[in-house]
Amino acid sequence: MGGKSVAMETDTFDYEACIRACASRNKKALRDLYLEEGNRLMGVVFNIVKNRSTAEDLIHDLFLKIWQKAHTFDPSRGNGRSWIYSIARHLALDSIRFSKRQVTQDFPIDDIPDTRDSGWYERVNSTHWGMGNHRIQDCIMALEPERRSCIYHAYVNGYSQSEISDLLGAPLGSVKSWIKRSLLALRECLG
């Protein structure tokens, strides 16, 4: 990242400062944010919409939205990075749930590895998401494998309940109740 970034001398990127700078129309701050998080956000959005050009369009929409909505960011409701990722995910989810046309997937659903037993959740790192998240990895690990899998396929891959049911070869009713119970268990565990 060339030049002076909003993060300044500290090695942790200051998302809140960056969002505040966007609110005061500092385009450099938006650029810094893009350089810092763009590729990771693209990964998250692409995983949900599964189409590269749609994902790129959504990244454009996302940064425009950050620019337009920066002044509405309320640090008392969560940290800046979480705010940005939440907007990104909702844009991607709205796009797949609200589009009538079947989106052409860049890869077929069968190519997605079954994550029931793999340790994907070990990559969950709560430290750079601000406070209140330090237990998420433990809480996810505590879920029964198929429930854990439902949470992963829904949250990370954007799959609907019936897609998850196809993917896991489990009845839709089971998937629905696994998701409900996972939410209950997570809330209990996360507090």
Place this chain on the structure above:
Amino acid sequence: MTDRIDDVPPFELAGEYVLGTLAEAERRAVIERLESDPELAELVAYWENRLVPLCDTVDPLPLPDTVWNRIDDSVTSEQTSARPATEAKPQRQQASWWHNLALWRGLTAAGFAMALMFGVALVIQQPQTSYMVVLATPDGHAPGWVVKASNRRSLKLQALGSFEVPEGKALEFWTKADDWKGPVSLGLVKPGQTLEINLDQLPPLEDNQLFEITLEDEAGSPIGRPTGPIEYIGRAVPF
């Protein structure tokens, strides 16, 4: 549909909304309810903040430079095109108040109308204009379109800034007077477009008549009333 989401415990509804497992109708119903239900909004924030570390499991994907270029263009054109179409003489002064963010933030929707009324009256000199609507984002922070009606039978819709319409979607323009049962579609509008609309089929414009622009499927709302989120909204003020 709203009935169906009303039966679900709020923490679960918020959780499913954040997870992304709600079907289209339920998801729309939640989005609508979030505007007026702070308790649900609180629960959505709860789940967003707790689940977001799951994003770490996804590998980054490199973005081509064209994406930043497009963002840059949109941000720039948003800043520069948010200026009335008529590039008349007192442009310098006009641009300065137009771009004064603090001013805009401080103004209410009615304030927008007043400020624009003076601006437009000075620059375009159309004293016969009888109604004016400023359509702003629902949070009231940014004006996006202006409706001007020089009489009660026709109106002109003008875009102030740019709006990025998602693929497969379109913006639809609606109006509703206080005593009408529901909004009536005035057709699809394109960002940046200026549109003349004849109101022959409708009762004459009245004070406080509601105008809104919603995001709908490409072909417009299939049911003749708004189904998507409200992007811009405003009411008619006589002047």
